[in-house]
Amino acid sequence: MSERPDGRKFDEMRDIEAKVGVIEQADGSAMFRIGKTIAIAGVYGPKKVVPKHLEDPEKAILKCYYDMYSFSVPERKRPGPDRRSIELSMVIKNALMPAIFLREYPKTQIEVFVSIIQADAGTRCAAISAAAMALADAGIAMKDIVSAVAVGHVNNEIVVDLNKEEEDIEGTSDIPMAYMPRMKKITLLQLDGKLPKEKLRSAIELGIKSCEKIYEIQKKALKGRYKLQGE
Ligand code: ADP
Numbered sequence: 001m002s003e004r005p006d007g008r009k010f011d012e013m014r015d016i017e018a019k020v021g022v023i024e025q026a027d028g029s030a031m032f033r034i035g036k037t038i039a040i041a042g043v044y045g046p047k048k049v050v051p052k053h054l055e056d057p058e059k060a061i062l063k064c065y066y067d068m069y070s071f072s073v074p075e076r077k078r079p080g081p082d083r084r085s086i087e088l089s090m091v092i093k094n095a096l097m098p099a100i101f102l103r104e105y106p107k108t109q110i111e112v113f114v115s116i117i118q119a120d121a122g123t124r125c126a127a128i129s130a131a132a133m134a135l136a137d138a139g140i141a142m143k144d145i146v147s148a149v150a151v152g153h154v155n156n157e158i159v160v161d162l163n164k165e166e167e168d169i170e171g172t173s174d175i176p177m178a179y180m181p182r183m184k185k186i187t188l189l190q191l192d193g194k195l196p197k198e199k200l201r202s203a204i205e206l207g208i209k210s211c212e213k214i215y216e217i218q219k220k221a222l223k224g225r226y227k228l229q230g231e
Pocket of ligand 1: 074
């Protein structure tokens, strides 16, 4: 049974594709596509901190840059950073940071660039999933991979991985989540909209289950290139 606009079941994500090593010049890179949302991530570093006064003698500093291309949405988006992209860059950084052994790389910086080349909702989550793979692809010591997806409340139902059409339905609430599947820790939880309190728990549970599925796809893409710790 399904009442979602694109015919998916409530707990069904869109079609997912994940790939690492997509940018030769980067130290690590990845592509993560979920439905029509596509994120490409490039990681540079660890390398010397610029400007030097930002250097931390104890650990690496993480810099994240999220960017949505002008042609990624039906109405051309004005290029360059705006309030939204600055906020999302911070949100993505905070979601990734707990997974990285930053203390392994004192006095360095690790830069993560994520470009959204096509957007159909869920871009911050696709960005996190792509960035985590790119960090692993760069060979950076990590405690875990970060997997991310949005859950939400659409037409009175808890659903996973909203597309833009669902996001735009009146009364929809959107809950982007990021999760470290091996550590069983949530690293991002936002709520845009309203949700009955008792439904929040099942929404989070669906988010965790879905992140575990994304983790398998990320792992498969990374296999062969790097052995994940403890595997
Ligand atoms: P997220 O992409 O993480 O869901 P938002 O809630 O800010 O983040 O955006 C929701 C969706 O709205 C985006 O994925 C994209 O499809 C669309 N969107 C965002 N900004 C624009 C824009 N400037 N023009 C057209 N669509 C946009």
